[in-house]
Amino acid sequence: GAVVSQHPSWVICKSGTSVKIECRSLDFQATTMFWYRQFPKQSLMLMATSNEGSKATYEQGVEKDKFLINHASLTLSTLTVTSAHPEDSSFYICSAGQGSSYNSPLHFGNGTRLTVT
Amino acid sequence: RKEVEQDPGPFNVPEGATVAFNCTYSNSASQSFFWYRQDCRKEPKLLMSVYSSGNEDGRFTAQLNRASQYISLLIRDSKLSDSATYLCVVENFNKFYFGSGTKLNVKP
Numbered sequence: 001g002a003v004v005s006q007h008p009s010w011v012i013c014k015s016g017t018s019v020k021i022e023c024r025s026l027d028f029q030a031t032t033m034f035w036y037r038q039f040p041k042q043s044l045m046l047m048a049t050s051n052e053g054s055k056a057t058y059e060q061g062v063e064k065d066k067f068l069i070n071h072a073s074l075t076l077s078t079l080t081v082t083s084a085h086p087e088d089s090s091f092y093i094c095s096a097g098q099g100s101s102y103n104s105p106l107h108f109g110n111g112t113r114l115t116v117t
Numbered sequence: 118r119k120e121v122e123q124d125p126g127p128f129n130v131p132e133g134a135t136v137a138f139n140c141t142y143s144n145s146a147s148q149s150f151f152w153y154r155q156d157c158r159k160e161p162k163l164l165m166s167v168y169s170s171g172n173e174d175g176r177f178t179a180q181l182n183r184a185s186q187y188i189s190l191l192i193r194d195s196k197l198s199d200s201a202t203y204l205c206v207v208e209n210f211n212k213f214y215f216g217s218g219t220k221l222n223v224k225p
Contacts (some may be wrong), residue, residue: 006160032211043217044161044204093160097211105151106206106213108160 003027004096006109013084013116020080021112023094029074030096034106035067038091050077084116118143121207123216131224134195138219140205141187149208150181152190154201155218161204164190195223 003026013019023033033050048069049057056069068080077096081088091113095106123140130136142150150167165172167179167188178191188207192199200223205216 034213044215046213046215049212091158095213097213104149105163105166108162111160113158 004030004094004107004109006094006112008112009110010113011115013114015085015116016083018080018082019084019114020078021092021094021114023077023079023096023109025075025096025107028096030077031074033071033077033094033096035069035077035079036093036095038093044093047079052077081114084114086116089114089116120144120214121205121216123205123219125217125219127220127222129222129224130195132195132197134223135191135193136195136221137189137191138203138205138221139187139189140216140219141185142205142207142214143186144207144209145183145186147186147207147209150179150188151206151208152177152179152188153204153206155204156201164203192221195221197223197225199223 005024005026007022031052035047036044037047038044046059047062050069050071052071052074058064071077091111093111094109097104097106121142152164153161154164155161165174165179167181169181171180176193180189202218202220204218207214
């Protein structure tokens with residue numbers, strides 16, 4: 001089945017530093033990838049839609065200058081949390097679909113647990 | 118109104134019980150429907166797609182009711198390992214909307 005790889009799985013960083021998270025589709029090309037954030041005991045919240053070769057589309061309330069998304073190829077999207085603060089500590093998950101065909105599900109990366117101290 | 122709504126639960130059931138979850142969606146033009154399972158501190162994993170005719174995979178049965186705009190998931194003969202959060206996902210023009218998830222606890 002389709003595999004999406006996310007790296008790193010967990011990261012601890014100091015307040016004020018930037019953290020880059022990679023999301024790769026390993027066996028298919030993904031023109032669109034999605035980035036989510038999930039706080040403890042809450043549901044997944046879509047942050048942005050990453051489009052290959054163009055600017056990402058951010059959901060309302062998500063700061064595009066803080067969460068930089070780059071989708072430079074059909075198999076790689078990156079999310080950079082800039083100047084991270086403790087309130088950015090969360091579980092970040094990416095996902096990708098294999099295409100726009102009917103009933104094409106999302107495949108998720110294994111997630112990145114970010115802790116900002 | 119939210120795009121996708123689910124009862125958050127928790128549903129606490131004994132082993133062997135049958136349990137059903139519903140999920141309603143607001144956009145009648147929605148095209149694809151899925152159930153995902155998420156274990157604590159892990160990423161969601163696809164459980165099954167939901168087809169108009171209904172579909173079954175072992176102990177799991179999914180149904181779609183377009184007229185009433187809801188999908189359902191039935192789990193028969195619950196196992197302890199079924200304890201998880203079940204997410205309803207609705208796709209509309211390549212945009213995916215998630216329910217908040219229904220938590221299931223299967224007790225011995």
